[in-house]
Amino acid sequence: MLRKALLAALLAAVALPAAASPITWSPDGKQVAVAFKDGVAVAAVDGSSGWTLAGPGGKCPVWSPDGGSIVYSLPENGVAAAWVYDVKKGRTRKVAAEVGPPYAWREDGQRFVGFSGSPEGTVEAVWYNLTDRGVTQRRALPCRTVEEDPGDVVWLPETDDVAFVGRDGAQADVYIVESGDVTRVTRTGDIIGFALSMDRKELVWGRRGPNPKYILVTLYALNLESRGSRRLPLPDRIPALNPSPRQAPTGLGRAYPAAGLDALALIVAMAPAPASSSACWLGKLDGTGAIVRKWAGVPGGLAVVWSPDGRRVALFDGTVTLIGLDGSQVKLPAR
Numbered sequence: 001m002l003r004k005a006l007l008a009a010l011l012a013a014v015a016l017p018a019a020a021s022p023i024t025w026s027p028d029g030k031q032v033a034v035a036f037k038d039g040v041a042v043a044a045v046d047g048s049s050g051w052t053l054a055g056p057g058g059k060c061p062v063w064s065p066d067g068g069s070i071v072y073s074l075p076e077n078g079v080a081a082a083w084v085y086d087v088k089k090g091r092t093r094k095v096a097a098e099v100g101p102p103y104a105w106r107e108d109g110q111r112f113v114g115f116s117g118s119p120e121g122t123v124e125a126v127w128y129n130l131t132d133r134g135v136t137q138r139r140a141l142p143c144r145t146v147e148e149d150p151g152d153v154v155w156l157p158e159t160d161d162v163a164f165v166g167r168d169g170a171q172a173d174v175y176i177v178e179s180g181d182v183t184r185v186t187r188t189g190d191i192i193g194f195a196l197s198m199d200r201k202e203l204v205w206g207r208r209g210p211n212p213k214y215i216l217v218t219l220y221a222l223n224l225e226s227r228g229s230r231r232l233p234l235p236d237r238i239p240a241l242n243p244s245p246r247q248a249p250t251g252l253g254r255a256y257p258a259a260g261l262d263a264l265a266l267i268v269a270m271a272p273a274p275a276s277s278s279a280c281w282l283g284k285l286d287g288t289g290a291i292v293r294k295w296a297g298v299p300g301g302l303a304v305v306w307s308p309d310g311r312r313v314a315l316f317d318g319t320v321t322l323i324g325l326d327g328s329q330v331k332l333p334a335r
Helices: 002-014
Strands: 023-025 031-036 039-044 052-055 059-063 069-073 081-086 091-097 100-105 111-117 123-129 134-141 153-155 162-168 171-178 181-184 191-196 202-211 215-223 229-231 251-257 263-271 277-284 289-296 303-306 312-316 320-324 329-331
Touching (some): 023 059, 023 303, 023 312, 031 059, 031 069, 059 100, 069 100, 091 123, 100 153, 100 162, 215 251
Antiparallel strands (some): 081 091, 123 134, 202 215, 277 289, 303 312, 320 329
16 A cells, blocks of 8 residues: 555656646547547547547547557556557557556557656656567666656657656756666756657757747757757747747747657747736747737646647647648537
């Protein structure tokens, strides 16, 4: 009982509800799976079919690259567990106890990685094999929590290695686990976005600007073969957000780089407490774009996930809206 209580407390620290991703795209971009209060549900993005329940409760769904499975988290007795929904068979089964989100799949769709609390108060990465029906590897990590925003953990192509954003208090950095060894890639402590490029050759991350009046965010890419890094060409000032020091957000919540490395979504705070307000900006890396959603409250009130082709995002605020870089918007029917 003591061990379960300890694991529950530790996993609660790993899984921050405000940051958890409630939505995932199918690999072909034709469907989305969304974690609603009554379960994980699936719908076609063209509106041709309504919501079909895929799992009894749960959160943080992630669709496998082969399209055959959706892994999601469903707590048992207060402790997170990994469940997998078989898309073809329409069946759900628990696969790994005490393994919580975030999750990332290997490209074959047969293995995924999740995270578990450790008795030392840190986090373990846990690799699970669907074919063998068991855990194949565990690795203690030198951080206390792992980010849950979309894409903040990725499986590196053609390996059994993963990269993720780990956090110690207010410090967030990029880490890579390779052949069981953990490497801390960044030491700036200001990472607010993460992705794997569409060609799967680069890791991309966003760094919070030191002052949003002048620089909102900077983007960097790491070549996975040469391990050389480069700064992506994003202007310091974005006309729709911070055209001048007097017209700028009061803070930056999250950055979501598109896998094509040509577009970006930003969640910003437009007014501080007590009259908090936030906005979502969507645009290209040349700074052209627009604010596509405003709302009263803090930046954590909205989730954003890019489509596989990097041409539109799914916004979730209790309902799902698909917004394209061309300005198109489609709101899916409410459940």
